Amino acid sequence: xxxxxxxxxxxxxxEFDKSIITATYFGFMPIASPRISEEDIELTRFCGxxxxxxxxxxxxxxxYYLEQNLASLPHPLALVYKRKKPPGYSLHFIGAPSxxxxxxxxxxxxxxxxxxxxxxxxxxxxxxGDRDSMGVYERELGNFVKKFGTNLSERVKQELKEDIFxxxxxxxxxxxxxxxxxxxxxxxxxxxxxxxxxxxxEYLEALDIEFRLASELVGEKNHASHTIFAIKxxxxxxxxVGEETxxxxxxxxxxxxxxxxxxxxxxxxxxxxxxxGRSFEKKIYKQLPRPKFYLVQLGREAKIKTLxxxxxxxxxxxxxxxxxxxxxxxxxxxxxxxxxVSYLIxxxxxxxxxxxxxxxxxxxxxQDTIPLGELPQxxxxxALCLLVFxxxxxxxx
Numbered sequence: 398x399x400x401x402x403x404x405x406x407x408x409x410x411x412e413f414d415k416s417i418i419t420a421t422y423f424g425f426m427p428i429a430s431p432r433i434s435e436e437d438i439e440l441t442r443f444c445g446x447x448x449x450x451x452x453x454x455x456x457x458x459x460x461y462y463l464e465q466n467l468a469s470l471p472h473p474l475a476l477v478y479k480r481k482k483p484p485g486y487s488l489h490f491i492g493a494p495s496x497x498x499x500x501x502x503x504x505x506x507x508x509x510x511x512x513x514x515x516x517x518x519x520x521x522x523x524x525x526g527d528r529d530s531m532g533v534y535e536r537e538l539g540n541f542v543k544k545f546g547t548n549l550s551e552r553v554k555q556e557l558k559e560d561i562f563x564x565x566x567x568x569x570x571x572x573x574x575x576x577x578x579x580x581x582x583x584x585x586x587x588x589x590x591x592x593x594x595x596x597x598x599e600y601l602e603a604l605d606i607e608f609r610l611a612s613e614l615v616g617e618k619n620h621a622s623h624t625i626f627a628i629k630x631x632x633x634x635x636x637x638v639g640e641e642t643x644x645x646x647x648x649x650x651x652x653x654x655x656x657x658x659x660x661x662x663x664x665x666x667x668x669x670x671x672x673x674g675r676s677f678e679k680k681i682y683k684q685l686p687r688p689k690f691y692l693v694q695l696g697r698e699a700k701i702k703t704l705x706x707x708x709x710x711x712x713x714x715x716x717x718x719x720x721x722x723x724x725x726x727x728x729x730x731x732x733x734x735x736x737x738v739s740y741l742i743x744x745x746x747x748x749x750x751x752x753x754x755x756x757x758x759x760x761x762x763x764q765d766t767i768p769l770g771e772l773p774q775x776x777x778x779x780a781l782c783l784l785v786f787x788x789x790x791x792x793x794x
Contacts, residue, residue: 416512423505428465443619445617519631522614523614553571594624690740
């Protein structure tokens with residue numbers, strides 16, 4: 398019998414650009430762009446058409462997830478691909494119900510935009526909560542419009558009748574004035590949704606990311622939920638005038654059940670649009686960076702430090718393996734063992750509070766505690782020693 402030839406899975410890409418490589422530092426796995434089928438469009442027709450809340454594309458991601466059996470891979474699962482229409486990039490974080498999903502998506506997107514040259518970026522963010530919270534808010538918003546919107550034009554009234562959330566999308570002056578007085582969705586969050594949103598905001602604060610609470614971000618009521626966020630250029634760049642929306646993200650977990658998943662899987666994504674007058678680097682790379690270290694984190698404070706550290710290491714071109722969505726030490730250590738790394742970088746609660754990291758030699762168990770600011774140079778020295786050792790070993794053989 399002929400032996401089966403192992404073929405690479407369809408989602409395993411062979412070519413990468415600089416933006417894709419930037420995303421991989423944060424654990425995003427490059428995949429081929431999911432094709433939006435007629436079935437995807439038909440199944441999400443009830444979601445309407447909104448340029449920033451593309452339900453058909455999210456449906457294509459869910460279908461891709463099913464067809465490629467990505468559910469069999471360790472979760473949380475982070476994916477990145479290049480978008481064709483409109484051009485840009487899309488990042489997805491699947492299987493994480495906590496705020497680490499939004500934090501990772503936002504941090505990675507900011508880094509990708511930073512590589513294009515943007516320096517003055519702000520995150521606009523809001524929360525509409527779970528389905529129950531959205532239902533309560535929709536009713537309250539409807540009551541508000543009935544009470545204060547009696548003098549609206551017939552066209553605006555018809556738009557609000559079709560979808561009350563159109564109040565936040567219409568550009569007529571009467572709609573703009575009315576929504577300035579409208580209640581915020583945050584006021585109607587369930588206890589669980591409120592705690593969830595609080596966690597996301599704490600991540601942004603700890604990461605020193607500039608953000609603004611934006612009640613006008615309400616998403617698309619039939620498939621978007623929980624946190625809605627947008628990354629904007631604040632117009633402080635020399636060549637920019639005014640604000641420019643560069644990326645929009647939200648949770649879309651509710652689509653999964655409609656498209657064949659047996660249970661609702663936490664799914665969040667962000668689309669990055671090609672900036673006006675700019676383009677992402679087109680140079681193609683044949684290989685991804687090969688990490689020599691595995692970053693282990695223990696506890697919520699450590700996760701926050703880890704995200705900041707990954708960005709610091711990325712700026713110094715030091716890739717690391719990590720499993721950011723996982724809390725259990727045994728899972729992370731098992732993953733590190735399978736990857737056969739020579740060194741572990743460990744950030745626990747003590748290290749997070751002290752602003753340090755413990756670097757451990759897997760073979761000898763020897764370890765050093767290094768201030769985070771000094772870690773890049775320390776790791777570069779280790780990497781150089783490993784390279785010299787490998788060259789010497791080749792010479793001896």
